[in-house]
Amino acid sequence: MAAASAISAALLPPVPGAAAAADLAPHELRILVAVDRERGFSAAARALGLTQSAVSHSVRGTERKVGAVLFERGRKGATPTAAGAAAAAHARRILRLLEALAAEARGAERGTVAGPLRIAAFRSAALHLLPPVLERLAARHPGIEPEVRVVRELGAGVAGEVAEGRADVGIATLGAAPPAAAGLIGDVLVEDPYRLVHPAGHPAPRSLPLVDWHENCGSATRRWWAGQDWIPKATVLAEDDGAVLSMVSSGLGMAIMPALSLDGAPEGVETAALGPEPPTRTVGYVTTPELAATTPVRALIRELRAARR
Structure with missing residues (x-):
């Protein structure tokens, strides 16, 4: 990888003026985005209906114009550098604006959105x-x-x-x-408040094991969570909030969940307040x-x- 970067860097001339990047054409941006998405020159070429050499030539030209190595070339494909990831993000946003330009112009002519x-x-x-x-x-x-x-x-x-x-x-x-x-x-x-979720009719829901999922709670809620000595460490981790609700309804434990996740909760689930000032997610x-x-x-x-x- 290091050798490939050195070769790529050697192909670059001294950093040109800031105006050089403005010379990038939409087709060069599309190729840049395709290589970033497909993680390879050959795969990007297939996706775009181009030859691999045309894709490689375009990327080298883009690198010369922006004055930075955008991809690490190797046996496993093309991995974006930090500069490449940033450039691909800008390229996607620019291409989307070009699409919006055409749509807005047609809409203005027809009086539609x-x-x-x-x-x-x-x-x-x-x-x-x-x-x-x-x-x-x-x-x-x-x-x-x-x-x-x-x-x-x-x-x-x-x-x-x-x-x-x-x-x-x-x-x-x-x-x-x-x-x-x-x-x-x-x-x-x-502002989405959190609630205690437990199997319906359970006499002591706070005594149950905790069911959780990785996306649950922001940092502020986790700080509140850490200060509650009655909340145990999760013994069951699920993929998402729907799986958590299914497990709670089956009696496998209790959960602490935002109210938005509780819309359409299955039968067999009840909720309770977490106190006068429950944590919320924005x-x-x-x-x-x-x-x-x-x-x-x-x-x-x-x-x-x-x-x-």
Whole structure:
């Protein structure tokens, strides 16, 4: 890998002026994104219907223009460097704006709001918060084509999908860091309180083992959690909140879950308050400053805010 980087670096001339990157064409950005996605030049070539040499030539040209090595070349394919990951994220966002440009122009000519709308959301938001919002959006703007992807709130999570150009809008849990820290904008939609969830009719639910899942709770809630000496260490870890509810309804333990995850809880489950000041998670939307100005994103934000009211 190191040798490959050295060879790639040797191909680069001295860093050109800042204007050189502006010479990048859309097809070069598409190739950059494809190599990042496919993790290889040959795989990217197949996906784009190009030759492997054409893809390699394009990437080398892009590297010369930006003045940085974007991919580590090796037997296992092409791994993006830190510069490559950043460049691919910018490329995805630029390509999405070019798509929006065409859609906005057609919409302005026809007096309609139309085009694709990529939404990322964590599971319970996609199940319970988004459907009525999208129903109203479809009634007002039938030309908008929503695409919803469920993203786990681990690592960069939903906000990361937006920041990296894979989604236009994200319904995310907003942690201690504001969206602006990731170059995003957004707003709070709901403060989602946590509740104790247990098998129906159990006489002492706090004595039960704890069932949990990795995405559960933000850092603030975990600090509250750590100060409660009655909460045991989880003995069962599930994949998601739906699996947790199924296990609790089967009598395998109790759980501490946000209210949004409890919509449509199965029979055999009851909930109880965690006290006068229960922990909450903040749920909101995030998008990029550029996409926030596009008509499909603005339309969705209006419906999200109406649902909040």
